[in-house]
Amino acid sequence: MDSPLALYRRYRPETFAEVIGQEHVTEPLRAALAGNRVNHAYLFSGPRGCGKTTSARILARALNCERAPIADPCGECESCRDLARNGPGSIDVIEIDAASHGGVDDARDLREKAFFAPVKSRYKVYIIDEAHMVTTQGFNALLKLVEEPPPHLRFIFATTEPEKVIPTIRSRTHHYPFRLIPPRLLTSYLTELCDREGVAIEPAALPLVVRAGAGSARDTLSVLDQLLGGAGAQGVTYDLASGLLGYTPDTLLDDVVSAFAAGDGSAVFGVVDKVIETGQDPRRFTEDLLRRLRDLVIISAVPDAAASGLLDVSGDQADRLVAQVNAFGRAELTRAADLVATGLTDMRGATAPRLLLELICARILLPAADHTTEGVLARLDRLERRAAISGTTSAEAAPAPAPVALPAQDRPAPSRSERAAPELAEDPAPAPAPVPAPAAEPTPAPAPTPVPEPTPEPAPVAAAPAAPAAPSSGLTLVDVRRLWPSVIDRVKTVKRVTWIHLTQNAQVVGFNGAVLSLGFQNDGPRRSFETGGHADIVQQAVIDEIGANVRIEAIIDPGADPSAGPPPPAAAPAAPAAPAAPEPGAGWPEVAATGPATSAAPAAAAAPTSAPSQQRPAPGPDSDPPPWATEPPPDDGYEPGPAPEAGSGPAPEQSSRRARLADYQAQAEAHAEAPPEDPDAHVDLDADTEVDAESSAELLARELGAQVIEEIPRGG
Structure with a gap:
């Protein structure tokens, strides 16, 4: 049994009504045939396979139909049957392939035969296919015949390149341009x-x-x-x-688009590797990706594009496209499409298309490295999308103001007590503990003097915690971990100590929509994080960067792995038990607890200092702060006095170190008692710098395990 004909031959149109997508051509031709106003020469032009030669055959059938003039051939007469889809053909309708018969000799042969009358039809019709292949000499040989043909002669030229038909021939024809089918x-x-x-x-x-x-x-x-x-x-x-x-499967395109939306570079380059490993063409993948981004851009501008027929996609694919659009911003999509389009142009003739594809993906993933308008708008889209995750803005999500540490340049001028004892002014004082300090030399016990009871300061009232975000916001632990680097960057601009905790001690280990759990490997850093007010700073950074108002919880998680660098020094441990009071005359003063405001002056008066430090004048209004106010004391082998007797105090090396620490604290407190007149020239001991971490109170707490409080005269 013979194999069936190809589809394009079996379903070739036989009337103008069957020609699809060319109504702008078929309707005028049908009107001309019905009104018997057919021209002697036609030029049909357009892309390949759009119906030029088919329409030329239909026109020839209609011209020679026994019922002419008629718009469509009847299909019943002998001429219509001969020129039908599977007919034997007509001797009066001649098709010439100009690709092989376009020379001057072929044109002369045609001219000689054209003057003979048709055998049994009304017209002798010449259909010259691929007319642009006729040489200039061949066209010139046909020019006179086409300009003034005999009454029984009709010409139909079909070409894909009408500009190659010489103007003298083109001007003597009726030109009908065919188009691509929608x-x-x-x-x-x-x-x-x-x-x-x-x-x-x-x-x-x-x-x-x-x-x-x-x-x-x-x-x-x-x-x-x-x-x-x-x-x-x-x-x-x-x-x-x-x-x-050879097209890219939709699953790969869905994976790479979702990875772009999440900023997941590992997934993006994994898709690229899969494309190469499965033998697909990187250029075709890039073209398919550009088409997908084009569809997303259209849906972002016209949400019902798929339903209205603007996009020719299936129903389930339209739903996937809508979901992908919601993960992007318009500026992000436009920028990504521009980068892919530019990269696709660069791939033409490239010897390493995979490398170019990976560079395209890297540029899409890094809008922060793009300082153009498109890059700035893409970053703005990301910020807006993060703020929209919880459905509210930062201001709406926080009904009560939370304490936030401002950058050093934005802080108000500190008070005298805050400059004298920065750590005590920031955090409430814990339980008092006596701190031993060596004296310059043993002195007789003074007469007991009454010491007034210190007035306890009211405990600071903590700000009411903001209402946690509802779990229905759609934010998951994966989302928080993906956006966590942005939170860390925001914290770094607020307080460096908090940033150190997040980068070297803590890791996100849990999130339930209302509470964000940070895991610490040791209890020391965890307690330092909780008592230092760092949770409030992190909470505000999460609000600003992610848009979710959650409570920060610090827990111990032995499996938590800090993300960068060695851990910082452990936080100050709890104050050790107070040592036994020395015997009178041993040179160790007694101390008692006071508030932050009353401890500065007595401590400055009682702490042993060297002669130069006692004679330093107060700085003037135009002078810079002395270096001893902002720098730690040098290790110059300073000895405050004779070592205490055996069993009455610490070793000589420890005594010398404690004396230097006490001397440094007294100098800082003395400087705080006489601030400069120029408000811009004061020393901000609470500045969030490296010196802040090495202040005297913190050194005493870390090295000695104690807290500086007011000294009580002996016998009091």
Whole structure:
């Protein structure tokens, strides 16, 4: 049994009504045929496979139909049967392929035969296909005949390049330009043909067939014919079409687009590697990615583009595109599409297309490295999307103001007590503990003097915690970990000590929508984080960067792995038990607890200092702060006096170190008692710098395990 004809031959139109997508040509021709106003020469131009030669045959049938003048051939007369789809042909309708018969000799032969009358039809019709292949000499040989043909002669030139037809010939014809067939029209036409053939085809496969045909009816039917020949019992499936036609599967495109939206570089480059490993062409993948981004850009501008027919996609694919658009901003999509389009142009003739594809992906993932307007808008889109995760802005999400540490340049001028004891002014004082300090030399005990009871300061009232974010905000632990680097960057601009905790001690280990848990490997850093007010700073940074108002919880998690560098020194441990009071005359004063405001002056008066430090004048209004006010005391071997007797105090090396620490604290407190007149010249001991971490109170707490309080005279 003979094999069936190709689809484009079996379903070739026989009337103008069957020609699809060319109504702007067929309707005027039908009107001219019906009104008997047919010209002697026509020029049909347009892309390949769009119906030029088919329309020329239909025009010849209509001209020679026994019922002429008629708009469409009747299909019943002898001429119509001869020129039918499977007819034997007519001797009076001559088709010439100009690609092989375009020379001057062929034109002369045609001119000699054209003057003979038709054998049995009304007109002798010459259909010259690929007319642009006729040489200039051949056109010149035909010029006189085309300009003044005999009454029985008609010419129809068909070409894909009408500009190559010499102007003298083109000016003597009626020019009808054919166009590519719209995708939606081709889709419905293919569905109808599959019904006629009795073969099922998945809706998701139809766009691939239409795309492969590129608007050409003949090419599209050729692709469909190939798929129908290889279809199994399930018909033409999407997997079959994507595999045979070489297009990127939608699953890969969905994966790479989702990875771009999440900023997941590992997933993006994993998709690129999969493309190469499966043998796909990087250029085709880049082209398919650009098409997908184009669809997303259209949906972001027109949400109902798929339903209105603006995009030719299936229903389930339209739902996926809408979900992907919600993860992007318009500026991000436009920037990504521009980068892919530029990279696709650079891939033409490139010897390393994979490298170019990876560079394109890297540029899309790093909008922060793009200082153009598109890069700034892309970063703004990300910030707005993060703020919209919880559905509220930072101001709306926090009903009560939370304490926030401002940068050093934005802080108000500190008070005298805050400059004298920065750590005590920031945090409430814990339980008092006596601190031993060596005296310069043993002195007789003074007469007991009454010491007034210190007035306890009211405990600071903590700000009411902000209401936690509702779990229904849609924020997950994965989202928090993905956005956590931005939170750390925000904290770094607020307080460096908090930033050190987050980068070297803590890790995000849990999130339930209302509480964000930070895991610490040791209890020391955890307690330092809780007592230092760092949780409030982190909470505000989470509000600003992620848009979720959550409570920060510090827990011990042995599995937590700090993200960078060695851990900082452990936080100050709890104050050790007070040593036994020395005997009178041993040189160790007694101390008692006071508040931050009353401890500065007595401590300055009682602490042993060297002679130069006692004679230093107060700085003037125009002088810079002395170095001893902002720098730690040098290790110059300073000895305050004779070592205490055995059993009455610490070792000589420890005594010398404690004396230097006490001397440094007294100098700082003395400087705080006489601030400069110029408010810009004061020393901000609470500045968030490296010196702040080495202040005297913190050194005493870390090295000696105690807290500086007021000294009580002996016998008091």
